[in-house]
Amino acid sequence: MSEQDKTTLSTGIELLTFQVGGQEYALDIMSVREIRGWTKATPLPHAPSFVRGVINLRGTVLTIVDLADRLGMGAAQTSERNVIIVVHTGKETVGLLVDAVSDILAINTTDLQDPPDMSAAECEESFVSALTISEGRMIRVLAIAAALPTESEEAA
Amino acid sequence: MTDEVDPMIEIRASFFVECEELLESLQDGLQLMDDGQSDDETINVVFRAIHSIKGGAGAFGLEELVRFAHQFESVLDGVRSHTILVDRTDIAIFFQASDILADLVRAARDDEPADQEKVQSILDKLSVILGDNAQEEDEVDASDFQPMGIALDLGLPELSDNESVDTDTQHEPAITTDAISAPGNEKPEHFLEGFKIFFQPDSSLYETGNEPLHLLKLLREIGEVDVSCDTSNLKSLSELEEEKSYLAWTIYLATDEDEASVRDIFDFVADLCKLDISPISNSTLPPSNKTDDAPLSSELSIVPTASETVVPPAPPQISQNTADLPVRKSTVPTLPKTNTDNNKPSNKPRPTVRVDLERIDRLVNLVGELVINQAMISQSVTDADLPSNSAISAGLDEFMQLTRDIQDSVMMIRAQPVKSLFQRMSRIIRESSAMVGKSVCLKTDGENTEVDKTVIERLADPLTHMIRNAVDHGIEKEEDRLNADKPAEGIVTLMASHRSGRVIIEVSDDGAGINRERVLQIAMDKGLVAENSQLSDTEIDNLLFLPGFSTASEVSDLSGRGVGMDVVKSSIIALGGRVTIQSEPGQGTKFTISLPLTLAVLDGMVIEVAKQILVVPLNAIAETLTLTQESVLPLGPNNRVIKVRDVFVPLLDLGSELGFRAPLNNFDNAVVLLISQENGTQAALVVDAIQDQRQVVIKGLQNTFGRPSGVAAATILGDGKIALILDPIDIVSSAESAGNLAQNNLQLTG
Amino acid sequence: MSLQILAVDDSRTIRDMLNLTLSQAGFNPHLADDGIHGLELLEGLTPGAIITDINMPRMDGFGFIDAVRKIEKHRATPILVLTTESAPELKKRARDAGATGWIVKPFEPKKLVRALQMVTG
Structure with missing residues (x-):
């Protein structure tokens, strides 16, 4: 893993990159609380399909979201190799089920570009807030707030 | 830990706590006066409550509060000395005055402005009651009353400036x-x-x-x-x-x-x-x-x-300090440790301590962990296959008993009588009845019933709404009451009690009851039910809880604020509670709220369904039964009932209701939990196996993706896995509202 | 050994303030929440002065002063009445019961101390 790049400017950010459904995504590392291995989740009745259930995170109940399913790429096949990224968004902590964690990437915010306007396309595009390139690979920066809808939105 | 806390800030905070207690005894006293059961001591208590609030308020320079309390106190002083005779109209004003006093206390505490208009209007009413009574003196006094001492102001000369002394x-x-x-x-x-x-x-x-x-x-x-x-x-x-x-x-x-x-x-x-x-x-x-x-x-x-x-x-030591004393006090009022220690032995008027709620919550959480830990140990002991008479099993039993005792004790710390809540409601009655021009009184019962503090706090809003509803829609207009041979004054009753491990709160009125014809019509007009629906009385009553339902044909100031009974219901469900309606035409309407005693633990039955371990609150289970295929009777294409004693009870497969599997067809040897609903009807839930009965710690579920229906909370089992705590009544009623079921139990006759 | 002061008031807030003020002024305060409690404490105390509220449950300030004056060893103990009223008849009643002086509530700390000095020398 790369250490913090000393040349990073004040506008630099660090991204945690990970694999979801064969694509490479990333998250601002500031929103990541911890990374842990997959444990079987207790399913919640009548929950949306992308909600895998809940697990015990040191005494608190953590909701697990299957990110691949959420992004419209079909439910993940879970195995020991899967990873849960515990993220904190605004007021809630949620576990994101992903295929694997790849790297920590220090980039400058100027290296981020807006995703092309794909409004005509399917809604999954709205889950990406920016794009960047690392070693020739395209990295999709997850729009975490969009991927984890608020209660009112979902309950309605 | 608290070394740096300014003692005056602490005293100020404790003053406001004391005020709440004083306001409570003020309310109690006024209630006794209103009931015609007051004696001299009652009036003294009322007087002293106001007097003490004024005294403390003066010390902190809370002038508005002082001014109001002073006027109120003057009136009570007259009542006390029998120079002012009061009737119920006056006492009604005293109630309003105590509401304003409470407002002013809270305004002072939160450093917010009070509603001057309301304050002045009550001050005016009080001065009418006060009349000529000591008016001149009080007039002067009230305006003169400043947070300062008189008589002792010697303008103490600064000694260094004055050679002569x-x-x-x-x-x-x-x-x-x-x-x-x-x-x-x-x-x-x-x-x-x-x-x-x-x-x-x-x-x-x-x-x-x-x-x-x-x-x-x-x-x-x-x-x-x-x-x-x-x-x-x-x-x-x-x-x-x-x-x-x-x-x-x-x-x-x-x-x-x-x-x-x-x-x-x-x-x-x-x-x-x-x-x-x-x-x-x-x-x-x-x-x-x-x-x-x-x-x-x-x-x-x-x-x-x-x-x-x-x-x-x-001269005592202090003489030498006289000059610098006031300065020292006003700037750095630190309490010398030795002094406080010395004072402790005599400073024990009542054996109570005030504890930061956070500390109690921490204790509650720790006890929760203890319970989980104990469950894990039990599990290991069971897994180890030790003989049941082994020392470790006996020790474990004792450990479980102790854990439970600790837990009960901790919960008791958090428990509070519902009295303060009821008192707030009496104010809602006064204000809302005045607003719609009805005469309504509040009767309360069981106000010493203790409930978890959080429950009390979170009940305030739903209860307020229900009370307003009762005054606005429940109680008839005065002429209608008189025509119906009822007393002009309507009665709203608040009752609290403990019933089989739950807290029951009833809000009832002696009004006209639910106008079911109108409710049904409105529901049809709004498309909430199909045009030709045949609904039972209970179903019609329950339409009130549907989102978007409002019966007020003329939206009044009171309850027509966009908050419906659906919000009331969901906030009570969020507390792990349930609410039901009973209504009798011409007699009134009763809402029954059933709540868990505490939000921290519950006694549960651990069951298995579709390979999932789940917990069902024990108090929802009337009994458990084992079925034979013959005892299951079909009703229509999809529904089944079983006969329990004289009643046919709808049968539900818990697994399929939770969406975990397709509906069962074979019920031979199936285990069912008989669930009692608040309205007395029952339903049977099929489960795969019953594992255990135990106390579980309630862990809240996140609401990120909405509240999962049928699930009340979660808990952590001995193996560290999470088990959901079900809300079986919610499961049954959503199955009912899905139209899958016979709505009511069919009573066998003969 | 600092001078013992017995302070009697049914309001916890006032007691807290008296406690603070008296401690800071170098006195050794003892606190009671009504007259009966005050008399109980007096059995084990020889205060340099007593401060008492008037309106209290169980035994009010007048009754308390009266009772204190009947105890031989407290016959000459200065007693200051804490009062929100400065009404002459109230002073008179306190005086008749045997009060030494009065402090008008809300008291300013320095005035309280000053009053204590007036009566304790």
Whole structure:
């Protein structure tokens, strides 16, 4: 893993990159609380399909979201190799089920570009807030707030 | 830990806590007065509550609060002394005044402005009641009442600035023991400005613990004094009576202070002595010479008295600190540790402690962990296959008992009587009935029922709404009541009780009952039910809980605020509670809220369904049964019922209701939980197996993706896995509303 | 050894304030929440002065002063009445019961201390 790049400017950010459904995504590392291995989740009745259930995170109940399913790429096949990224968004902590964690990437915010306007396309595009390139690979920066809808939105 | 806390801030915080207690006893007292059950002590309690609020408020300079409390207090003082006679109309105003007082207390606490208009309107009503009673004096008093002491304001001179009082020894009072027959004859000549004071204590001055020498000492602090003592009344030693007054003093005082300041020194004793104070000027005689000039005749005769009363006792330490004391206090009011420790033993009026709620919550959480831990140990012991009579099993049983005791004790710390909540509701009644012009009174029962503090806090909003609803929609207009042979005054009843491990709160009114025809029509108009629906009374009543339903044809100020009973219902469900309606045309409507005693733990039955471990709250389960295929009777294409004693009970497969599997077809040997609903009907839930009964710690579920229906919360099992705690009644009722079921149990007749 | 002061008031807030004020002024305060409690404490105390509220449950200030004056060792102990009223008749009643002086509530700390000095020397 790369250490913090000393040349990073004040506008630099660090991204945690990970694999979801064969694509490479990333998250601002500031929103990541911890990374842990997959444990079987207790399913919640009548929950949306992308909600895998809940697990015990040191005494608190953590909701697990299957990110691949959420992004419209079909439910993940879970195995020991899967990873849960515990993220904190605004007021809630949620576990994101992903295929694997790849790297920590220090980039400058100027290296981020807006995703092309794909409004005509399917809604999954709205889950990406920016794009960047690392070693020739395209990295999709997850729009975490969009991927984890608020209660009112979902309950309605 | 709390070393740095400013004690005044703590005292202020504790003042507001005390105010809440005082407001509560004020309410209680007023209620007794209203019920015609008050005696003198009741009125005293009411008076004292207001009085204490005023006293504390004054100390913190809360002028608005003081001003209002003062007026209120004046009225109660009149009531107390029977110069003001009150009827129920007046007491109604007292209730309003106590509401305003509560508002002002909270406004002061939160440093927010109070509603001046309301305050003034009640102040006006109070002054009408007060009438001529002590009006003039109170008028003055009220406006004069400032957060300051009077009478003792001596304008204490700063000692360093005033040479004349700078020294303790130089100007000892020159006490002369000669008889001065005409005290006015000798003027100390160097005095430019000052007073001549003749002071002759009555015997009563000594009887009240006053001491002339202290007064002389105080005079010395505000100027130069020349004192001569008249001992002409002294008897011989043997004739002296203790505490009889034999002496008189003539004092020349040179000072910049005015006469009022001088009189202030004698304030405590003005009525206990002969006192004559007259201004003098251009005197020049130095007092120090006087003693030399005076013939010393009978000095020995007064020695006993003198040694006792004339020689000032060693001043307590504080004298030296007088000058810097106020400064020190106003800037850094730190409490010396040693002092507080010394005070502790005597400072124990009531054996209570105030504890930060956070600390209690931490304790509750820790006990929760303890319970989980204990479950894990139990699990390991079971897994180890130890003989049931082994020492470890016995020890574990004891451990479980202790854990449970600790848990109960901790929960008790959090429990509070619902009384404060009910008192808030009595205010809602007063305000809402006034707003719609109905006469409504609140009756309460079981207000000492204890409920978890959080539950109480979170019940306030739903209850407020239900009470407003009852006043607005439940209670009829006065003429309608009279036409129906009901008393003009409507009654809303709030009742709390403990019933089989839950808290029951009932809100009922003696109004017209639910107009089911209209409710159904509205629901059809709004498309909430199909046009030709045939609904039972209970179903119609329950339409009130549907989102978007509002019966108010004329939206009133009160309940027509966009908040419906659906919000009430969901906030009660969020507390792990349930709410049901019963209504009788012409008799009234009753809402029954059933709540868990605590939000932290519950007794649950651990079950298995579709390979999932789940917990069902024990109190929802009436009994468990094992079925045979024959006992299951089809009803229509999809529904099944079972016969339990004389009642047909709908049968639900829990697994399929939760969406975990397709509906079962074979019920042979199936285990069912018989679930009792609040309205008395039952339903049977099929489960795969019953594992255990145990106490589980309730863990809240996140609401990120909405509240999963049928699930109340979660818990952590002994193996560290999460098990969901089901809300079986929610499961049954959503199955019912999905239309899959016969709505009501069919009563077998004959 | 600092001077013992017995302070009697049914309001916890006022007691807290008296406690603070008196401690800071170097006195050794003892606190009671009504007259009965005050009398109980007096059995083990020889205070340099007593401060008492008037309106209290169980035994009010007048009754308390009266009772204190009947105890031989407290016959001459200065007693200051804490009062929100400055009404003359109230002073008179306190005086008749044997009060030494009065402090008008809300008291300013320095005035309280000053009053204590007036009666304790």
